[in-house]
Amino acid sequence: SQELEQSPQSLIVQEGKNLTINCTSSKTLYGLYWYKQKYGEGLIFLMMLQKGGEEKSHEKITAKLDEKKQQSSLHITASQPSHAGIYLCGADITSYDKVIFGPGTSLSVIP
């Protein structure tokens, strides 16, 4: 089984709607990263979370870390077509910056 699980696997939303993507780790989290990927391109860094209860926001995207539950959520408010892509959570599960990734969540936003 995967060390990092993401849900949902894919998401189709109407423009303007809110949405949440979840990431769950089977191991202790030393750091949690959210990235976005467009097809055929590299990963674009969104946010990094390190402490339990930490919450960060950038424009309309908010990420939270629940360290006890080894979970993180990514919330997009008032989605736009520019938010479409694959969202990947990455986790540092060691003390030496070994970063592994979940399977990704594919987001489509319909105008």
Next chain:
Amino acid sequence: EAGVAQSPRYKIIEKRQSVAFWCNPISGHATLYWYQQILGQGPKLLIQFQNNGVVDDSQLPKDRFSAERLKGVDSTLKIQPAKLEDSAVYLCASSHGGQGRTEAFFGQGTRLTVV
């Protein structure tokens, strides 16, 4: 600041042939990662370097894959011989690697097709 550079962008080879990928990380970044991303999946870590030393290569298929980071800067990843299942995007990333965690920056990747 220049980003992570990778080359080539695309490569098509026949099975059993050899191929090499090159990565130039962001200047000053001590940690370098190679990931394999198969279509529809998340990136899988193949090898992690700290300067010119290997930190983790537990997922690297060592019978056919090799990687080096001479002088702790550029890195090459080689596959010899290639199999059909090696078709994937190979991503290189680098991070500062100093005290405290910092995010990794990714290159555009090399798309390998093995026919």
